[in-house]
Amino acid sequence: MFFNGSTEASSFKRIICFLFVVFLAAYGIIPDLTDSVSVDASESRSNWATKAYEQNCEAVVCIQGDKVDELNNSSKDAGKSYNGMGTGIIIDERGYIVTNFHVVEGIRKIQVTTFDRNVYTANLVARDTDTDLAIIKINARQQLKTITLGRSHDLIPGESCIAIGNPYGYAFSLTDGRISGIDREVDVNDSLVYRVAIQTNTEINPGNSGGPLINVDGEMIGINAAIRQGAAGIAFAIPIDQVTDVAAKLLAEIAEQSNTHGLKVYQEEIENSNHSSSLPSSLSRGNRFNVVVESVENNSPAAEAGIEKGDIIKGIGQYHISNKLDFSRALIDVKYRDDIAFSILRNSETLDLAVSLGPPHKEQFAQSGSSYSRNGMPKSANSGFAPKTAVQKKNNLDDFVWETLGFSYTPMPEEEYKRMVAQYLSERPHGGVVVKAIREGSLMARTNIMSGDVIVGIHEWVTTSQNDVRYIAKNWSNIRTPKGTVEIELFRDGKLYFTEIPLK
Numbered sequence: 001m002f003f004n005g006s007t008e009a010s011s012f013k014r015i016i017c018f019l020f021v022v023f024l025a026a027y028g029i030i031p032d033l034t035d036s037v038s039v040d041a042s043e044s045r046s047n048w049a050t051k052a053y054e055q056n057c058e059a060v061v062c063i064q065g066d067k068v069d070e071l072n073n074s075s076k077d078a079g080k081s082y083n084g085m086g087t088g089i090i091i092d093e094r095g096y097i098v099t100n101f102h103v104v105e106g107i108r109k110i111q112v113t114t115f116d117r118n119v120y121t122a123n124l125v126a127r128d129t130d131t132d133l134a135i136i137k138i139n140a141r142q143q144l145k146t147i148t149l150g151r152s153h154d155l156i157p158g159e160s161c162i163a164i165g166n167p168y169g170y171a172f173s174l175t176d177g178r179i180s181g182i183d184r185e186v187d188v189n190d191s192l193v194y195r196v197a198i199q200t201n202t203e204i205n206p207g208n209s210g211g212p213l214i215n216v217d218g219e220m221i222g223i224n225a226a227i228r229q230g231a232a233g234i235a236f237a238i239p240i241d242q243v244t245d246v247a248a249k250l251l252a253e254i255a256e257q258s259n260t261h262g263l264k265v266y267q268e269e270i271e272n273s274n275h276s277s278s279l280p281s282s283l284s285r286g287n288r289f290n291v292v293v294e295s296v297e298n299n300s301p302a303a304e305a306g307i308e309k310g311d312i313i314k315g316i317g318q319y320h321i322s323n324k325l326d327f328s329r330a331l332i333d334v335k336y337r338d339d340i341a342f343s344i345l346r347n348s349e350t351l352d353l354a355v356s357l358g359p360p361h362k363e364q365f366a367q368s369g370s371s372y373s374r375n376g377m378p379k380s381a382n383s384g385f386a387p388k389t390a391v392q393k394k395n396n397l398d399d400f401v402w403e404t405l406g407f408s409y410t411p412m413p414e415e416e417y418k419r420m421v422a423q424y425l426s427e428r429p430h431g432g433v434v435v436k437a438i439r440e441g442s443l444m445a446r447t448n449i450m451s452g453d454v455i456v457g458i459h460e461w462v463t464t465s466q467n468d469v470r471y472i473a474k475n476w477s478n479i480r481t482p483k484g485t486v487e488i489e490l491f492r493d494g495k496l497y498f499t500e501i502p503l504k
Contacts (some may be wrong), residue, residue, distance in 0.1 A: 049162050052218040053174050058115045059147040060211060061088045061097060062166040063122075063136075065107035087165040087211030088112065088136065089220065091247060092329050093143040095120075098247050099210030100225050100238075101127045101134040112138050115172060126250035130399075131238065132192055132225060133246050135254075147212060149323070150219025151288070152239035155182050155198065163202045163224050165211035177202030177233075186236050188226055195437065197236040198222045204235035213237045244325050251328035259336050259357035262300020265291050265313065266413040267324045289323045293344075294414060305355040307342060310415075314350070315343035336360065398466070401473040405501075406442020409433040411465055412454055420454065420494050431464040432456035432491065447501050449490065457489035458501075479503055 063086045086103030090096070097112065104110055110122040120138035127134035162176045181199035188194060200213060204227050213222040222237030267289045293311045296303045313321045316330035317340050334340050336359045344351050402408055410433065412420075417431050432454040438444050449455075455463050458472050459479060479486060485500040 048160070048216045048218075049174065049176055052162055052214050052216070053164065055218040056147055056212060056214060056220070057164060057172055058145040059090045060115065060164045060172060061090065062086075062113040062171045063088050063099060063103055063210065064111045064113070064166075064169075065104075065109050085166055085169055085207045086209045087207065087224070089147050089210070089212050089223065090144050091135075091146055091325065092251075092332075093146055094333070095138040095140040095144060096125075096251065096329070096332075097122065097136050097138065098223070098243065099134055099136060100223065101129055101132045103210045104134055104136060110136055112136070113171065114140075114144070126254055128246050128250060129192075131242065131246050132188070132194070133223070133238070133243060133250075135247065135250050147220050148218055149244060149325075150215055150217065150221045150240055152198065152221050152241045155179055155221060155239075157181055160216050161200060161202055161221065162214050163200075163204060163208060163211060164214070165204075165208035165224060167203075167205035167207040169207060175203035175208075180234070184236060186226060194225065194236060194238060196239055196242065197225070198239055200235050200237060201233040202235060203233075208235075244323065248324040248328045251325070251332060255328060255331040255334070256360055258360055259331065259334050259338070260301070260360055261331065261355060261357055262297035262302040263307065264294040265324065265327055266294045267291055268413060268415070291321050291324060291327050292413075292415070301355050301358045302342075305342065305353045306351075307344060307353060307355070308346065310346075312345040313342060314345055315341070317341060331357075398470070401469055402439060404443075404473040404476050405469075406439040406444035407449070408436045409455070409466075409469060410436060417454070421491055421496075423494075424491075424496055428456050428489075428496075430456070430462045433463050433466070433469055443501055443503075447488070447499050449488065449499060449501075450492075452492070454491040455488060456491065457487075459486040476503070 065084055084103070084107060086099060088097040088099035088103070091098050104122075104124055104127075110124065112120045112122045114120070118141065120140065122136040122138045125135050125137045157179050159179050160176065161179060162174055164172060164174055167173050167175075177200050179198060180201050182196075184194070184197040184199045186194040186197045198213065198221070202213065202224075204224050208224045209226070211224050212220040213224055215221050221240050223240070223243050224235065224237045226236045228234035228236075269288060270290055291313045293302075293307060293309050293313065295309055296307055313327065315321055316327070317334070319326055319330035321327055321330065331340075334357055336357055339354045339356050342353045342355050344353065398408065412432050412434050414431060418425060421428065435449060435451050435453045435455060437451060438449065457463060458469075459481075461468060461472055463469055463472070481503065483500075484504070485502050488499050488501055490497050490499070
């Protein structure tokens with residue numbers, strides 16, 4: 001056989017070379033280059049943002065629905081319907097979703113689309129208008145993936161973040177940016193103020209509200225809530241510490257429609273905890289918090305089961321408990337007279353105790369005040385949307401304290417108080433409340449008290465709990481003293497101080 005030197009011989013040589021390469025690859029003499037190229041290309045395209053999105057996108061939902069403008073005074077436009085949209089975040093695999101209240105307020109039919117494009121109708125089950133947060137519920141066809149929660153107390157201006165949301169209806173969109181500032185006070189409208197907002201330059205548009213702000217570790221650090229009209233690159237988010245605290249209280253309210261247990265608990269960071277040294281490494285690994293029993297109501301189901309003050313709750317039923325939100329979630333579907341197992345840690349020993357839950361009563365709550373440092377008292381938002389829930393009734397009492405005395409506060413966890421005032425503990429063992437914010441122009445503003453001070457007494461009363469402070473505010477107008485002032489005892493940086501507050 002003869003070949004043309006310029007064409008046929010060249011083709012023959014290419015065929016022989018190809019067969020030779022196939023032979024070498026088949027016997028492992030040379031590597032499969034196509035696989036290595038594809039792996040390198042995939043890794044080169046991946047970064048922290050793609051990983052954070054992949055980790056959390058299934059825990060994000062898109063919210064849409066028809067709103068009716070009932071506030072428009074024009075007879076022509078009264079009752080006008082328009083399409084609203086926003087974003088939500090799955091915090092419980094059974095379908096509980098947290099979002100901004102303004103996203104779902106006034107929606108006649110809340111439509112939720114999950115990442116797998118399933119569409120559900122949601123119900124508004126709880127809301128806190130003071131913080132512009134709400135919880136909605138869908139009846140999912142399967143267990144849902146939940147968001148990865150982080151912290152917001154240690155945010156650093158300049159650190160990177162991403163947002164996932166539904167801007168202008170473009171579902172599950174990702175935008176990236178940085179933290180621009182922390183603890184911003186943002187006047188949203190005449191009835192709502194975000195007092196400790198995160199400022200970010202991440203692109204936030206209509207439809208992003210209610211969606212997560214996520215850090216480089218793939219953890220949610222806030223809920224995107226507002227944009228600055230007329231400004232580019234200025235948006236605000238509600239810090240996750242505040243979100244989880246409010247969500248835990250709202251879920252506790254839902255749970256207490258079905259049962260009671262008699263416990264008050266608080267959450268403390270493990271590295272700062274007196275209990276951390278007693279934690280087995282298998283239990284503490286990966287957890288940031290202990291959920292500690294603050295008090296046990298006398299003759300309550302928890303007391304009868306043998307749960308004691310200071311116990312660390314590690315599990316309830318099938319749920320591992322690593323924060324207050326877990327504590328509330330675990331008790332949602334449990335009914336009166338159901339027996340549920342509490343796994344607790346006491347003096348390095350793990351105990352399993354069966355609690356037979358009691359009947360519900362509205363005004364009992366599972367959690368005490370928050371232990372984190374960046375939470376303020378927003379102005380009251382009276383929407384008139386629906387009858388007030390038990391949580392909101394209690395919030396109104398704190399609003400009364402805010403208006404009468406001029407400060408917001410949270411009870412200091414007992415163990416934290418003991419550490420702070422160790423040298424004075426025998427004289428003042430009862431505890432105190434931490435000042436969170438002071439209202440400008442108020443009675444409290446006329447003293448030298450500041451945020452972070454721990455008030456342990458006002459006039460002749462101790463201030464151990466929220467109820468103590470509320471009682472003082474309600475009886476303030478009846479107090480009479482020769483000087484027209486009353487004494488306040490407080491701790492600042494572990495030292496005891498006295499000051500006076502005017503009665504009027």
